[in-house]
Amino acid sequence: MDSPPQPGIxxxxxxxxxxxxxxxxxxxLDNVSLHIRSNEFFTLLGPSGCGKTxxxxxxxxxxxPSQGRVLLxxxxxxxxxxxxxxxxxxxxxxxxxxxMTVAENVRFGLEMxxxxxxxxxxxxxxxxxxxxxxxxxxxxxGQLSGGQQQRVALARALAPAPKVLLLxxxxxALDFKLRKGMQIELKRLQQETGITFVFVTxxxxxxxxxxxRVAVMKxxxxxxxxxxxxxxxxxxxxxVADFIGETNFLPATLSTEGHPAVFTVGxxxxxxxxxxxxxxxxxxxxQVTLAVRPERTFLDPAGHGEGLxxxxxxxxxxxxxxxxxxxxxxxxxxxxxxxxxxxxxxxxIDEGAEVRITFPDDAxxxxxx
Amino acid sequence: MDIRRFPGTRPIAWLFFAYLYVPIxxxxxxxxxxxxxxxxxxxxxxxxxxxxLSNNDILSAAENSLIVAGAxxxxxxxxxxxxxxxxxxxxxxxxxAVSAVLALPLVVPEIVTAVATLLFFIxxxxxxxxxxxxxAHTVFCIPFAYLPxxxxxxxxxxxxGEAAADLYANxxxxxxxxxxxxxxxxxxxxxxxxxxxxxxxxxxTYFVAGPGATTxxxxxxxxxxxxxxxEVNAISALMLFISILFVSLSHILGRVxxx
Numbered sequence: 323m324d325s326p327p328q329p330g331i332x333x334x335x336x337x338x339x340x341x342x343x344x345x346x347x348x349x350x351l352d353n354v355s356l357h358i359r360s361n362e363f364f365t366l367l368g369p370s371g372c373g374k375t376x377x378x379x380x381x382x383x384x385x386x387p388s389q390g391r392v393l394l395x396x397x398x399x400x401x402x403x404x405x406x407x408x409x410x411x412x413x414x415x416x417x418x419x420x421x422m423t424v425a426e427n428v429r430f431g432l433e434m435x436x437x438x439x440x441x442x443x444x445x446x447x448x449x450x451x452x453x454x455x456x457x458x459x460x461x462x463x464g465q466l467s468g469g470q471q472q473r474v475a476l477a478r479a480l481a482p483a484p485k486v487l488l489l490x491x492x493x494x495a496l497d498f499k500l501r502k503g504m505q506i507e508l509k510r511l512q513q514e515t516g517i518t519f520v521f522v523t524x525x526x527x528x529x530x531x532x533x534x535r536v537a538v539m540k541x542x543x544x545x546x547x548x549x550x551x552x553x554x555x556x557x558x559x560x561x562v563a564d565f566i567g568e569t570n571f572l573p574a575t576l577s578t579e580g581h582p583a584v585f586t587v588g589x590x591x592x593x594x595x596x597x598x599x600x601x602x603x604x605x606x607x608x609q610v611t612l613a614v615r616p617e618r619t620f621l622d623p624a625g626h627g628e629g630l631x632x633x634x635x636x637x638x639x640x641x642x643x644x645x646x647x648x649x650x651x652x653x654x655x656x657x658x659x660x661x662x663x664x665x666x667x668x669x670x671i672d673e674g675a676e677v678r679i680t681f682p683d684d685a686x687x688x689x690x691x
Numbered sequence: 692m693d694i695r696r697f698p699g700t701r702p703i704a705w706l707f708f709a710y711l712y713v714p715i716x717x718x719x720x721x722x723x724x725x726x727x728x729x730x731x732x733x734x735x736x737x738x739x740x741x742x743x744l745s746n747n748d749i750l751s752a753a754e755n756s757l758i759v760a761g762a763x764x765x766x767x768x769x770x771x772x773x774x775x776x777x778x779x780x781x782x783x784x785x786x787x788a789v790s791a792v793l794a795l796p797l798v799v800p801e802i803v804t805a806v807a808t809l810l811f812f813i814x815x816x817x818x819x820x821x822x823x824x825x826x827a828h829t830v831f832c833i834p835f836a837y838l839p840x841x842x843x844x845x846x847x848x849x850x851x852g853e854a855a856a857d858l859y860a861n862x863x864x865x866x867x868x869x870x871x872x873x874x875x876x877x878x879x880x881x882x883x884x885x886x887x888x889x890x891x892x893x894x895x896t897y898f899v900a901g902p903g904a905t906t907x908x909x910x911x912x913x914x915x916x917x918x919x920x921x922e923v924n925a926i927s928a929l930m931l932f933i934s935i936l937f938v939s940l941s942h943i944l945g946r947v948x949x950x
Binding site for chain 2: 382383384403404405406409410411413414415417418419420421430431434435478479482
């Protein structure tokens with residue numbers, strides 16, 4: 323490759339095959355290549371078994387890849403032992419050393435790096451202040467709450483000032499309120515320290531709220547990489563659209579090629595939308611799937627004019643929003659429309675009402691599959 | 692239905708405990724008997740304990756027992772620790788078979804091990820002595836030391852070792868600073884168990900002990916052939932006391948550090 327050296331993490335043609343007694347060979351990573359930029363908050367998102375944790379462990383050095391290279395600031399670290407890599411990890415189980423105090427845990431990495439004891443002492447205090455645990459130095463880790471243990475794990479991993487911080491679903495053991503708080507906290511820490519964060523999660527909301535960029539993974543492959551907005555607004559595959567947020571899927575036929583192309587929605591005909599389909603090689607008359615988010619799906623209670631005609635099946639009131647599930651002839655699943663309750667009362671559409679469904683052209687995403 | 696509600700459970704339980712402990716209780720009581728005939732009570736006395744502690748044969752047998760138990764405990768615990776750490780480090784083909792083989796000595800009849808060990812020593816031309824006793828004891832103590840250590844390792848979070856490596860500790864330092872301190876309770880527990888098993892062993896020792904390698908159980912067996920003497924009662928009571936002390940220690944260690 324002749325590209326100029328770029329800082330950050332480069333994963334090149336990564337393959338990891340596990341041999342399992344029951345299932346035989348499992349390809350946990352199937353030819354993954356990606357670039358994580360310096361100082362960014364990068365998230366690996368996917369369902370369990372998609373290979374996200376394996377990729378993290380390969381970067382840390384806990385797993386040896388079957389094929390492929392890991393480059394850290396253009397230095398090949400693939401064959402380096404974990405203790406030689408300038409990379410620290412926050413483990414899902416925290417993995418705090420139970421026979422040590424909070425301060426001893428945080429100091430451990432510094433001690434191993436032979437940092438001068440006085441400087442290490444200052445660094446420990448600084449780290450504990452960063453995660454709001456000042457005064458807890460002499461506690462044993464077993465005496466701490468889940469949220470506090472989480473902070474110790476963070477402080478311990480940040481203390482040696484690594485180039486990269488790896489986080490393996492660190493928030494999954496916390497309750498809802500605490501998790502929300504820690505999300506903001508992590509984002510703040512990343513911005514304050516300027517360290518590259520690689521964050522693994524199966525929680526799409528977490529990924530969207532915290533990340534600079536997200537890689538969506540499935541079955542050992544990276545399906546899409548982009549900013550949260552790109553991933554949410556322009557999913558390229560059905561899986562991505564389905565995994566992140568809620569999505570209505572509609573069958574459609576390409577009626578006029580071009581930029582944008584024109585699609586006829588549903589089997590009823592008559593209702594057309596324009597959408598960009600440049601990433602696809604589609605001909606007139608070919609069948610595609612369109613994805614539309616519920617909040618961009620509009621209901622017209624008058625029941626006239628353009629749109630798909632349907633009948634409201636259920637109405638679910640959510641406080642901030644109301645969800646309408648609408649049955650449309652010829653579609654397998656009902657479509658969902660999410661309408662914000664800006665007024666004091668929910669819109670006047672009852673169960674059983676006949677409605678027309680429309681959406682603006684720019685709400686439509688044409689999917690590869 | 693609750694099994695404790697079955698009629699007769701309580702008396703059967705009492706019978707069981709009586710069967711188990713009344714003989715031991717009688718032995719302890721008789722070790723304080725003033726009469727030379729061991730089975731007739733005539734009054735309280737500490738004479739037999741005094742006799743035991745001034746009998747050179749008994750003292751040298753006790754010394755042998757302690758040397759053997761000490762050496763065998765040290766060697767077997769070391770090997771068991773290495774084995775347990777190795778077994779936990781990574782999964783390999785045939786691991787469950789190795790696990791089974793490690794625990795097999797616990798179910799092999801001791802007489803078989805005894806004969807086999809003796810044959811082996813003769814075959815390799817090793818002269819029977821205290822050294823052969825130590826070697827034999829080391830071997831059969833390994834599974835006893837191994838099991839508590841293995842249990843302790845299995846209770847540890849495997850990412851602790853990874854966390855140490857992640858924080859720039861090489862394998863040796865990670866073992867010394869993280870694994871070993873966390874394994875201590877298991878290792879001590881295993882060592883204590885090995886010590887008691889070794890102290891108590893008769894069958895294998897009887898086969899592989901050379902001249903001058905008489906241990907306490909061998910001495911007791913030898914002296915009992917000339918009739919049960921009150922000294923034998925006193926030695927047995929002392930050994931019982933030591934065993935109970937060590938088992939309690941091991942139990943307390945397990946409890947304190949499992950919190």
